[in-house]
Amino acid sequence: MDTLTIDIDAGTGYEVMVGPELLQRCGDIAARLVGPRRVAVITDETVEKLYLDPVVRSLTGAGFRVCTFSFLAGEGSKNIGTLSAILEFLAEEGLTRSDCLAALGGGVVGDLAGFAAGCYLRGIRYLQLPTTLLAAVDSSVGGKTAVNLRGGKNMAGLFLQPAAVLCDTGCLATLPPPVLADGLAEAIKTGILSGEELFSLLEGDAAGRLSEIIALSVRFKGDIVKADECEAGPRRILNLGHTVGHAIEKCSGYRITHGRAVAAGIAVIARAAVKLGCCSAVTAARIEKTLLENGLSVTVPFSADELTAAALGDKKRSGEEITLVLPRQIGDCFLWTIAVADLHSVIAAGLEVIR
Ligand SMILES: NC(=O)c1ccc[n+]([C@@H]2O[C@H](COP(=O)([O-])OP(=O)(O)OC[C@H]3O[C@@H](n4cnc5c(N)ncnc54)[C@H](O)[C@@H]3O)[C@@H](O)[C@H]2O)c1
Ligand SMILES: [Zn+2]
Structure with a gap:
């Protein structure tokens, strides 16, 4: 299947690309969209094992300087503690306002990384690299980010549209039913x-x-x-x-x-x-x-x-x-x-x- 591109006319406007092998090609595409710079790839420990290597290889090959952060997979991680750990990591790595994040994973990774991008240094750009069907059809698009509080679901968050969404349909093959x-x-x-x-x-x-x-x-x-x-x-x-x-x-x-x-x-x-x-x-x-x-x-x-x-x-x-x-x-x-x-x-x- 060819790669489809859908233009989203929200925020400053961005592309959603849907197709095979987009993770292997993400470096060149990201370089075109945001320019090569420092990028922090945020992922969870399950997706890390499956897809982090090709993403880091592709980004590095396109001139990005890459650092990575991963957390325990699952909804239980979608909280202030993980958000705080991501923000401290970005600060330790010295990311600046001209750098960006990449959310590699499902909706939990996307919601957390998007939230971190929206509040780190009052907002830096981020890419969505959805690896679940839920993230592909829904959470990676639209700019809603959040974590859960004790009082309920998605109770803290912000709106920040991503700079681009690259949806590699090959990832769907490894999803448990x-x-x-x-x-x-x-x-x-x-x-x-x-x-x-x-x-x-x-x-x-x-x-x-x-x-x-x-x-x-x-x-x-x-x-x-x-x-x-x-x-x-x-x-x-x-x-x-x-x-x-x-x-x-x-x-x-x-x-x-x-x-x-x-x-x-x-x-x-x-x-x-x-x-x-x-x-x-x-x-x-x-x-x-x-x-x-x-x-x-x-x-x-x-x-x-x-x-x-x-x-x-x-x-x-x-x-x-x-x-x-x-x-x-x-x-x-x-x-x-x-x-x-x-x-x-x-x-x-x-x-x-x-x-
Ligand atoms: N921001 C929004 O607009 C929006 C919209 C809908 C849902 N959400 C949020 O999204 C979250 C749910 O997202 P989800 O269902 O993607 O959950 P998830 O991110 O927890 O992923 C589900 C599981 O699949 C694993 N996984 C991810 N990609 C994989 C792959 N390619 N192969 C094998 N395993 C893989 C993950 O490690 C995780 O264990 C909820 O927190 C929900 O509130 C947000
Ligand atoms: Zn939903």
Whole structure:
């Protein structure tokens, strides 16, 4: 497959490249986009073993001076402690404002490295080198960065668009099936928001169509982010399944992964939408079937009480109201702002059918 380039018209504007062997070619591409300089590659210990060597070789060959930092893989590392360790590392290495970071890994690496890039010396540039499907279809694009706090998911963070995103589709071959499924959950979310073209690719053999799924997901997200970079309004639609999803992650002590939790969150909110009379049972059943076909679960091991308490600790609460995203049909979702006091009954309605 050839390399596709998608232009994202947000921030100063940047390219998302999707194709094979982009990690081996990242040095020359990065040199063209940001110029050869010092670069700190941030990664986790799993990705380090798999992909760090070719990245360092390619960057060094293109004239970059490279240093590397890796941390224990997994959501448990997405905290202030790891952010602080990255910032101290950058300072010890003496990176300056004209240097840059490269986030090599999944969404956890991207969210942490992007956050570090946004606050080190009040902001330096960074590249996203996504190695999971979730990072490719979602987290590497759009400039949201974050860490979790004790109070909840993604509670500290900032918006900073990357200088470029290089998505090497070859990396997807080494993903364990559950990690691939996490990415398919976000792609299904985007399919429900964007319409039949993407959603139908996720029905049946999605694994054979990943490049197309990535390209369509990135295009759709790019258009939304262009319209509302800092999530003041329409970008909130991308949170479909996330109020309940984040609550599931939090209730599980982050043992249930983000993608899996979002999948269950989508199922809950689709069922609630049926009960509320805004979505047909046929559409909700189609969504649930697609989630199951892609190795995801639609059941939730927590009660409405537990989920509501966790969700109301979430940053998406604003005053006494909370905004949910509800599906009407594939390609048609809407924002629905309700009183915080009504959230419990919506979650309970969504759980009733699927628990
Ligand atoms: N910033 C955003 O807009 C945004 C959007 C969606 C999700 N997120 C965040 O992304 C995170 C989830 O990302 P994720 O699912 O990529 O998790 P992750 O980064 O933890 O990666 C999952 C696991 O896969 C391993 N891995 C990564 N690439 C691999 C490869 N090519 N082969 C084999 N193993 C590999 C990792 O080491 C890790 O153990 C969550 O924290 C979520 O909140 C952010
Ligand atoms: Zn998500």
